[in-house]
Amino acid sequence: MIIKQVSVFLENKSGRLSEVTRILGDAGINISAFTIADTSDFGILRLVVSDPDEACKVLRDSDFSVQTTEVLLANSPNKPGGLAQLLEFLNAKGAFIEYMYAFSMNDDQATIVIRPTNMQRCLAILEEYAG
Amino acid sequence: MIWNRTIECASRDEMAAIQSERLIRTVQRVYHNIPSYRTKMQEKGLVPADIKSVEDITKLPFTIKSDLRDNYPFGMFTVPMSEIVRLHASSGTTGKPTVVGYTRNDLQMWAEVVTRSLGMAGVHQKDIVQVAYGYGLFTGGLGLHYGTENLGATVIPISGGNTQKQIQLMQDFQSTVIACTPSYALYLSEVMQEMGVDPESLKLRIGIFGAEPWSESMRREIESKLKIKAIDIYGLSEVVGPGVSCECEHQCGMHVNEDHFIPEIINPETLDPVAPGEIGELVFSTITKEGIPILRYRTRDLTRLIYDKCECGRTLVRMEKCMGRSDDMLIIRGVNVFPSQVESVLLSMSETEPHYLLIVDRVGTLDVLKLMVEVQEQFFSDEVRQLEALKKKITHNIQSILGISVDVKLVEPKTIERTAGKAKRVIDNRKI
Numbered sequence: 001m002i003i004k005q006v007s008v009f010l011e012n013k014s015g016r017l018s019e020v021t022r023i024l025g026d027a028g029i030n031i032s033a034f035t036i037a038d039t040s041d042f043g044i045l046r047l048v049v050s051d052p053d054e055a056c057k058v059l060r061d062s063d064f065s066v067q068t069t070e071v072l073l074a075n076s077p078n079k080p081g082g083l084a085q086l087l088e089f090l091n092a093k094g095a096f097i098e099y100m101y102a103f104s105m106n107d108d109q110a111t112i113v114i115r116p117t118n119m120q121r122c123l124a125i126l127e128e129y130a131g
Numbered sequence: 132m133i134w135n136r137t138i139e140c141a142s143r144d145e146m147a148a149i150q151s152e153r154l155i156r157t158v159q160r161v162y163h164n165i166p167s168y169r170t171k172m173q174e175k176g177l178v179p180a181d182i183k184s185v186e187d188i189t190k191l192p193f194t195i196k197s198d199l200r201d202n203y204p205f206g207m208f209t210v211p212m213s214e215i216v217r218l219h220a221s222s223g224t225t226g227k228p229t230v231v232g233y234t235r236n237d238l239q240m241w242a243e244v245v246t247r248s249l250g251m252a253g254v255h256q257k258d259i260v261q262v263a264y265g266y267g268l269f270t271g272g273l274g275l276h277y278g279t280e281n282l283g284a285t286v287i288p289i290s291g292g293n294t295q296k297q298i299q300l301m302q303d304f305q306s307t308v309i310a311c312t313p314s315y316a317l318y319l320s321e322v323m324q325e326m327g328v329d330p331e332s333l334k335l336r337i338g339i340f341g342a343e344p345w346s347e348s349m350r351r352e353i354e355s356k357l358k359i360k361a362i363d364i365y366g367l368s369e370v371v372g373p374g375v376s377c378e379c380e381h382q383c384g385m386h387v388n389e390d391h392f393i394p395e396i397i398n399p400e401t402l403d404p405v406a407p408g409e410i411g412e413l414v415f416s417t418i419t420k421e422g423i424p425i426l427r428y429r430t431r432d433l434t435r436l437i438y439d440k441c442e443c444g445r446t447l448v449r450m451e452k453c454m455g456r457s458d459d460m461l462i463i464r465g466v467n468v469f470p471s472q473v474e475s476v477l478l479s480m481s482e483t484e485p486h487y488l489l490i491v492d493r494v495g496t497l498d499v500l501k502l503m504v505e506v507q508e509q510f511f512s513d514e515v516r517q518l519e520a521l522k523k524k525i526t527h528n529i530q531s532i533l534g535i536s537v538d539v540k541l542v543e544p545k546t547i548e549r550t551a552g553k554a555k556r557v558i559d560n561r562k563i
Contacts, residue, residue, distance in 0.1 A: 007513040009506045011543050037515045041522075042506075042541050044515060063545040065511040098514060115513075 001073045002123065004052040005113065008045040009065040012038070020045060020059065027058045033113060035101035048103060048113060072114045074126050078105055083112070089129050095122045134250035134282070135243070138390050139445045143438075146446070149390050151184040153418035158182045158191070161424050164209040167202060168192075168426065188393060188416060189404055193427045196229060199369065204230040207423050215422055220268045221368045221467060228268070231368050232422040238277065240419055241371050244388040245278020248377030251386055251443070252339050252362040254308055256283040259334075261301065263311035263319075264342065264465075265291040270372030271342050271465070275310045278374060284308075291315070294322045305334040312465050313345040313353060313361070317496035320356040330358045339364050341373055342465040344453055350382075363452060369428055370415045376450055381442050384449030391419045394450060395427070396436055399457035410435045412457045413450065431458045459557060463491060463498045466535050470556040473502065476528045480521075481509045488547045493561040501538045502529065505547055 010016045017036075024031060030050040037044045049055045052068055059066045076086045090097070096117040103111040116122035133139050141149070159179045161168040171192040172178070181190060199207060208215065216235050220228035233241065254260065260279045264271030272290055279286040287304060289297060291311070297319060300306065309316065316338055323330060335357060341364035353361045365385050366373035375392050376385035387394050396411040397404055405411040413430045432453040440446055461468040470489055477485035486505040491498060504510070504525060512518055518541065526539045 005513075007511075009511050009518075009541075009543060011541075011546070016543075039515060039519065042518065044513060044518070046513065063543070065506050065508050065544050067508065067511050067513055069513040 002070050002119065003048065003073055003113075004068045005071045005115075006047045006049055006052050006055045006059070007067045007069055008047070008059060010036075010043045010045050012040075012042060017045065019062075020064070023058055023062055024049065024055055027054060029055050029058070033101065033103040035099075037099065046099075046101070069115065070119055072116060072119070072122060072126060073103060074112050074114055075109050075130070076112060078108050078110045082110065086112075086129065090122070090125055093125045093128075095125050097122075132250040132253070132255055133444065134247045139247060139386070139447055141390075141446060143446065146389060147185055150393055150418060151186075153390070154185055154188060154393065154416065155179075155182055157416070157418045157420075157424050158426070160209055161426060165207055167198065167207070185393065188395065188427070191416070191426050193402065193414070193429055194425050195429050196369070199229045200227050203227050205232065207425075208232050209424060210234055210421055217273075218268075219270045219273075219368050219372065221270075229369060234421040237371075237420055237422050240391060241274060241374060242277040242281040244371065244391060245274055245374035246281045247388060248364055248374045249278055249282050249284070249308075249339070251377045251379040251445070252308075252337055252364075253360065253380045254279075254282065254284060254337060254339075258284040258307045258337075259287065259304055260284050260308040260310060261287040261289055261297065261304075261306040263289055263291055263297055263309060263315065264373075269465070270366065270368045271310075274366065274372040274374060275339070294319060295326065298323055298326060298328055301333050301335060302328065307334050308337045308339065309335055309357075309359070310339040310364075312342050313340040313349055314343065314464070314493070314496050314498060316340055316353050316357060316361070317349070320353070321496055330356065333358075335359050337362060339377075341365055343462045344455075347452075365450070365453070367430060369425060370417055370430075371420070375415065379441060379443040379445060383441065384437050384451050386441070386445050386447040386449055387436075389448055392417055394436060394448065396434070397429075399429075399431075399433075405435075407438065408435055410454065413453070429457075431456050431460060433457055461489070461491060461557065461559065463500055464535055466533065468500070468533055468535070472532050473529060474556075476532055477504065477525070480525065480528070481507070486544070486547050487556070489557045491557070491559045491561055498561060499538065500533075500535060501540065503540050503542045503547060505544050506541050507544055510541075 031047055033048040035046050056066045076082045098115045100114045103113050162179045214234050215232040217233045220230045262275045266272030276286055276288055336359055338359045338361045350361045362378045364373050364377045366375040370392055376387040378385050393416045395414040397414055399412040413432045413434050415428050416426045417424050433455045434451045434453045437449040459470050488503045490501040522539050529537050
């Protein structure tokens with residue numbers, strides 16, 4: 001499944017992350033998953049939220065640089081070797097992943113977010129895997 | 132030592148007569164040889180015959196840096212290239228340098244004014260002059276070089292950089308004079324300390340410093356650290372290079388070699404001459420140059436002129452240390468930097484107006500340039516490597532335009548303070 005992820009440019013300075021979460025919280029937007037890619041100078045905060053368009057709007061209003069990116073949601077069995085099996089399949093089929101992070105987990109399923117180089121191709125591979 | 136007593140100690144009337152004769156000749160030459168000058172004079176309804184003496188100089192049109200750029204590279208030369216024996220260039224506002232060409236006579240005149248400057252500084256034939264200005268397109272190195280040879284002193288053409296070797300040669304060759312930028316002089320003293328070299332053990336007695344602004348307190352610091360007399364020399368490549376003016380041993384303003392370069396001070400807003408002794412923008416007309424004579428060139432340097440006779444005996448008018456600029460040019464490590472250069476680089480990389488801030492600091496004794504760029508959404512990418520590539524590209528493009536290294540930092544939107552809607556472009560933290 002394709003969903004919209006919200007990316008925010010952050011300088012490495014204290015208080016910025018809490019500010020983003022407060023703005024989203026005050027706007028009634030729920031954060032389902034997030035990750036931070038950081039370098040020595042700056043970071044990129046990536047979020048999966050209940051209302052991506054509204055999240056972009058409220059963050060822009062507070063002068064953040066924001067962008068939406070399409071990412072894929074994939075399920076994998078919640079057991080040892082589950083993720084390995086999924087990634088081996090993607091690898092064997094030639095899908096290239098820019099980045100990925102965990103989304104949610106219950107007793108038997110884990111959901112992960114994947115940003116592939118080629119969205120449509122990876123989606124097809126995932127469907128083949130699930131099917 | 133007064134190298135050319137007849138000129139340097141001439142009465143005001145004698146000087147005015149020399150200037151008048153040479154100005155009249157220069158105006159005729161540029162009017163007949165350079166279309167852009169002719170057009171400008173015609174627009175003011177002027178013909179060469181209207182210039183009858185130096186008093187008439189204020190009737191002439193101004194020349195600005197962009198005139199040189201618009202005629203890049205050789206459009207302002209009044210002689211055929213076969214008579215040009217050397218080219219120099221300085222950095223321009225959009226990446227195109229300002230080019231100047233010298234005839235054989237121009238080089239002789241330049242050597243003469245640098246020799247006079249060295250005389251003013253107290254240098255004589257027995258001195259050993261270490262020229263640590265850069266040799267190349269920049270006028271500093273070769274300018275000082277030929278002046279020193281013309282004086283008959285010994286020149287060490289070491290050029291800039293290579294600091295430990297500079298100090299080694301000061302010890303081995305017993306240099307008595309150092310010529311470089313004032314910030315490099317301070318850096319030399321630091322490295323001496325690191326190397327355990329006591330300045331008292333050296334033979335250095337005079338420093339000739341220019342190419343960047345420096346204050347009286349910096350002068351005192353250099354003088355006490357290096358145990359020398361620090362002399363200010365002024366010049367710009369559009370006029371000739373170093374040697375346009377220089378301080379004498381009394382350090383009370385730089386004597387202008389006004390038989391070659393006529394100085395004026397104007398109000399940069401109204402362009403009218405200011406009252407004698409008032410501060411304004413310095414303007415120069417060259418009256419002996421053949422390759423690229425230049426009339427009423429606006430230097431953008433702010434200073435004032437002092438016509439009193441100096442204790443040294445010279446009557447040449449003196450200009451005070453420059454007190455700032457009438458434009459936003461920065462001088463960093465001897466290199467001219469305009470914020471507009473940075474802006475044009477950023478504009479070429481995005482479609483909307485970039486927000487940026489240049490910060491100049493003096494770390495130890497060296498100037499460092501930092502550039503903060505706001506990551507607007509047109510720059511923002513979700514991928515780290517694209518942002519890092521962007522940063523690299525900005526760094527590279529700016530370095531290749533400015534010719535000095537820059538430390539780029541990507542910052543969030545609206546980080547850079549706006550005052551009255553207009554963003555501040557430059558913070559200069561240097562204490563000079």
